Amino acid sequence: MNKHPKRATISDVAEHAGVSRAAVSKVLRGAYGVSDVMKARVEASMDALGYRPSALARGMRGRSFTLGVFVVDLSNTFVTVLIEGIRAEAGSRGYQVFIGEANMGLAQQKQMIEAMIDRKMDGLVLIAPFGPDEELEKIGRITPTVVLGRHGPGQDYDTVASDDLAGSALIVDHLVSLGHRRISHLKHVGKEKNEATMPQVVRADGYIQAMVRHGLDAEVDVIETKWNHQGGADAVDLMLDRDAPPTAVHTGTDMAGFGVLSRFHELSVPVPEAFSVVGYDNALAASLPQISLTTVDQSGFEMGSLASRLLVERIEGRVEPVSTLVKPTLMVRTTTGPVPVGSGVKPELLRNVAQG
Amino acid sequence: MNKHPKRATISDVAEHAGVSRAAVSKVLRGAYGVSDVMKARVEASMDALGYRPSALARGMRGRSFTLGVFVVDLSNTFVTVLIEGIRAEAGSRGYQVFIGEANMGLAQQKQMIEAMIDRKMDGLVLIAPFGPDEELEKIGRITPTVVLGRHGPGQDYDTVASDDLAGSALIVDHLVSLGHRRISHLKHVGKEKNEATMPQVVRADGYIQAMVRHGLDAEVDVIETKWNHQGGADAVDLMLDRDAPPTAVHTGTDMAGFGVLSRFHELSVPVPEAFSVVGYDNALAASLPQISLTTVDQSGFEMGSLASRLLVERIEGRVEPVSTLVKPTLMVRTTTGPVPVGSGVKPELLRNVAQG
């Protein structure tokens, strides 16, 4: 029961094949200067010994063929779709993908990213990281970096994001076409300062621009909350407490949308008859028929694979930053409907329900 | 805009502090033989230069302080809870956690695990891996390994699993207490051969044992399908096609449960009035009020942190395998209710509905 049946190294292979270590290394890398005969002999020895190169030792000088994906919250099912796209593309180019999570704030995020750099990962994909742009620039200067889910451009990193301005417009247009006028928006506000490149900021801007475009300046209503289940639920109580409650809400993200739906369900407020709800992201659960949330799809798989492609380009030498925007599409499901007749839901009624 | 502002190495620190590299290394590791004076001086130099040790180089001889977590499918939200637990415990012991996913079958799984070993990760947590036990033994012999979500015991690895036998019993007992007798069970069958240690096998066994215990031998009905949304939906059609359809189903996993609920929703079969549904895992979406799936909770966070703890023990030298079972608890929500009066749902009715 020997714990470590000592793994074959490049020296073992060299000895077994009767050649130098350098020669084996050349075969390994497909480098110039190897005859077919030698190549065959070395390869024979390699699988005779069950040899596998140590990615670690390899990384000391050359590449590690490892990409790091940093994510804040794995339980958000939209990011798992992004990751799927990243992996597909990276895998086809011979890179391994490792994922690191950090959901305890900026310090932990920084630590995780440093851990990836310490392990000499060839490049990093940062999915919706927090912190100032400047921090991202610093990382981009150290190692090839692509930021996914924040708008660009950056100086020393590439960005891939959904066109959140257009996404918000799709939502507002849809609701307006259904007759809604009092449309609220949930904007994420966390512990960290909001940067202009973060999706919550751009989506809020897009919402305001679209409202203005429809002449609904007076109805603009941005509610600051957390983009998660609880944040969505809390926002419902705020909205119903308005003198003239809205008839629809653009929740900014599906996670908050679920919270909104849950709270309405508890309060027995019928959706979409009394209130229309729109999410953003098209997370997996949004398509469950019991939920069937109208939302904006960001084609996460494509965004992920695009990020991978850009990252590999960058690893292979490109230095000019690239900043891309992916066009989102609206997924109309059953949480949006025509505006309620009259002035919409009677506030008194709703408050009674809420207190009953 | 220099791409690589060359990072400080241990030699730079040594030179700056006017000591040997070995001395710096000792300080780094907290090894024996360092005076307080020297320690202070070296540490001063370290942060004067902004020094960070290369985890890569470190791993060449000593430990890499990295744990690998292998998972088949990140989009299953239950695994993200497990990961949360793993990270919490590992982090407090100074280990970094990297996650690797592979959902394209045994070959890709093997490749991912080898990639982790190639990077000299100190230990591996495998979450619900497929393949024969023997394959796991092989991995356990190469590197410290804990298998999460498969039953033990293993020879050369530890296991942490939910007591699936007890979990199935909880479900059947609950349904029987509500008057159900015709209770079906969905068993996962994929491309790979089912091993006795896999949860789908143990849950099915537990279901059968509990049915027998209640004298319901004649009603045992195991339906083989995939444990995902589609598999659950498909199973509904099979169940409704029975001469005497069941009145309740133990879906084996929440993911399949969601599929079952979706299909019932499409068919306008009321749950739980006409049919009771129970999941397994207590995934995040199960608690959404629109879904509110009765399920079995496995306290994933605790399982994850236990796995971490066992892994670190193993890394630090333990060799006797440990195999643990965590007690599950039933979460009664609103997808289960009393058995329908009479002989339950009329099959004709359901078929009509299905075809209408």
Next chain:
DNA sequence: TGGCTTATGTAGATCGGTCTACGTTTTTAC
């Protein structure tokens, strides 16, 4: 056949740490 280019293979430094062996100095013990 001599001179030059191209193909093939090897030696050995290098990456950034860890760790063993050993030489000094300082303490402790009697």
Next chain:
DNA sequence: GTAAAAACGTAGACCGATCTACATAAGCCA
């Protein structure tokens, strides 16, 4: 006061690959 033990530092091999020089053999052309 002196031997033994403990404390402190350093040199240098080592981990397993890559990569730059360089040496040697082979091919080509006039």
